[in-house]
Amino acid sequence: MSTEEDRRDPRLRLVHQLRAATVEFDLLAAEFAARHGLHPTDLRALIALLDAARAERPVTPGRLGEQLRLNSAGTTTLIDRLERLGLVRRERDTADRRRVLLTVEPRAVDLGWSFFGPAIGTLLGAMDAFTPAELDTAGRFLAAMTTATAAARANAAHHP
Numbered sequence: 001m002s003t004e005e006d007r008r009d010p011r012l013r014l015v016h017q018l019r020a021a022t023v024e025f026d027l028l029a030a031e032f033a034a035r036h037g038l039h040p041t042d043l044r045a046l047i048a049l050l051d052a053a054r055a056e057r058p059v060t061p062g063r064l065g066e067q068l069r070l071n072s073a074g075t076t077t078l079i080d081r082l083e084r085l086g087l088v089r090r091e092r093d094t095a096d097r098r099r100v101l102l103t104v105e106p107r108a109v110d111l112g113w114s115f116f117g118p119a120i121g122t123l124l125g126a127m128d129a130f131t132p133a134e135l136d137t138a139g140r141f142l143a144a145m146t147t148a149t150a151a152a153r154a155n156a157a158h159h160p
Helices: 003-010 009-036 039-054 061-068 070-086 105-125 132-158
Strands: 088-092 098-102
Touching: 009 039, 009 105, 039 061, 039 070, 039 105, 061 070, 061 098, 061 105, 070 088, 070 132
Parallel strands: none
Antiparallel strands: 088 098
């Protein structure tokens, strides 16, 4: 598409706005990681574990490695590092003692809220300018964009 077509297509403007928001989120996350001596993968792991806890979905080291696209050795190194930092712990599954589950420590939650809490407050304040129907539409839009982006990533992985 030409630049003129870009300006006329509201969908492309939204793509660019979504990318800009993603960049801002990434920069905020990078600041958090740098401030706490974390690698970006550490932060992605913590987010994955927190999302799983919110969904009441247990996470094994293998599942975390799959989500982060890490091999077994890389996943073990990551979990060891997060454990040493007091951010994650391994626990035996009470239903299946052979299985290990990962849990985010309260210290990690506290660190996250102390840093991201003000940003979340700012985001919630910005949302106050929208009606519940508009927020519902935005939620559906973001869910569709997340699904489409995941599909594009999967496609790119299969077609180098």
